[in-house]
Structures are given as structure tokens and as C-alpha cells.
Amino acid sequence: MKKLINLFLGSTLLLSTLANAHDYQGGNLHIDHPWSKQVPPTSKVAAAFFDIQNHGHEADTLIKAESPIAGKTELHAHIHEDGMMKMREVESIDVPAQGTRTLKPGSYHIMFFELKQVPALGDRFPLTLYFAKAGKVDVEVAVEEATFQPKQQNNKHAMDHSGH
Template sequence: MKKSTFITLLFSSALFLSSFANAHDYKAGDLQIDHPWSKAVPPNSSVAAAFFNVTNHGSENDVLISAKSPIAGKVELHAHIHEDGMMKMREVKNIEIPANDGTALKPGANHIMLFNLTKVPKLGERFPLTLHFKNAGEITIEVAVEKATYQMEMKPEKTKEQHH
């Protein structure tokens, strides 16, 4: 075999295998969980959030009931709701995963909050998060800590001068 062919094959194999190493998608029953991630937080932070997409390939709705992680004293399911003209974050009892559809847990919408962090995850690290679904049961996923690529729109408060 020519040296150039061997190097090409070696490089192609490395690329192919590295795509699996970087993938972090999971299956639990009829559910597929894609790209779990968390925004990197300051080293003294006591809270973090986790986000991912859940696709339900089944014919029955499923429900995310709870979550837990060894890096947090408390884990809650949250949603942003529009109340009194403002978006507010609230704990919810569960998150619906419709049949033959999916749900995105993302910033500014449904997501998972981790409180009382016992270890603050750093950029590039991963941490375990166990999800409990009504039908699919329990699955532990690895959440990748990434640099935030989103920015929530914040409206500035009016100053006294703007009230005239």
C-alpha cells in the first residue's frame, strides 16, 4: 500500500472515530436525548442549568418527572412563563414529551436547574445528570459544559429622566 493511501486511511479513520467520541446522544425506551449541555458558570457559582432536546419516537406521550445529579444538592425542572408582562422562571412538576414529537429544553424555556453545587463544572468538563421519565424510566446522561452561544434579550429599566 502506498504511504499516501495509508495516511489518508489513517486520517479518515481518526476523524470517523472522533465523531463518536464527541457525540453525546442517548436513548431511553422510545426517547432520544440529543446534545445535553450546560453554560459555563463562574467558579463561585452555586447554580447551573442543563439543556437538551428530547425526541419521542413512540406512540405514547412521556413525561420528565424529575432529575438528580451528584454535583448538586437540589435539582428542579423549570420553565419560563409570561406573567404580569414579564418572563419569569418557575419550577414545574414535570415536562411533557409528546408522542412522535419532541421537546427542547433550552435557555428562556423549559430547562433543568441545579442548585447548591457541590462541584462547579468547568468549561470543557462533563457532569452526570440522571433523568426520570414516566414511561422510559431512568437514564443517566453526561452534560457537556460549553461556552454560551445565546443571549437573552433584556429590556433596560426606565430611568427617572425617561418618565418625563
């Protein structure tokens, strides 16, 4: 199901600290520091972010993600549409050969819906990634504090990713 979800525009861009780095290997892929921004205990959604480094000579593709914490896990992107930033589900996320794909707030991310368990600060929860070539890679997502960081783009408004 394709979804378009309008995001609230706020005055801050919330990003996580990168305090406790951890990383995973799957085939030619290196998954660096999967993290999720802390959400309120009543939240129905959460999101995860990480870098995928591809040391191989062929491009790979992230095609699916699953987590026991969520009834539904989707691959998402942010797009500009009608002057607004929206996020929507995408079929896949490509990882260039000998390159890096960064999943981060305001860009590609993993989105969890119908949370069965709201991840708390300091928790780690399992996430399984499925790549076209590298296959299945199990990682753990670290839940981190949402901290203020000055906006990086010259937009009038930066996005508020709280609850996301």
C-alpha cells in the same frame, strides 16, 4: 417548593455552541446533546438543556432529575408574569408522542441548586433523568462556552441567562 425568581433583563441572549454532539437512548426516547452553559466559579446555580425526541406512539413525561453536582435539581419553566420573564419549578415536562420537547435557555430547563462542584468549561457531569414511561436515563452534560447570539424574538429586551 415553588419558586419564582426574577431574571435580570439584559441586551444579549447567550446561547451555547453545539460543537460536540452526543446523544442517549432510553426506551422510545432519544436525548440529544445535553449541555450546560459555563458559569462563574463562584456560581451556586447552573442549568442544563437538551432535546428529547419521542419515537413512541404514546406521550411520555419527564418527572424528575438528579445530579451528584447539586444539592437540589429541579425541573424549570419560564413564564411571562406581570410583564416579566420568570422561571419557576414545574412538576413535570411532557414529551409528545412522535414529537420533540426542547429544553433551552428561556424555556424548559433543568436547574441545579446548591452546587457541590461548579462545572468548568469542557467538563462533563452526570445527570439522571426519570421518565414516567421510559424510566431512568443516565446522560452526561457537556459544559460549553456562553457565546453571543443575536436575539431571536422581537422583544425589546432579550434575557440574560448568565449564571443560569
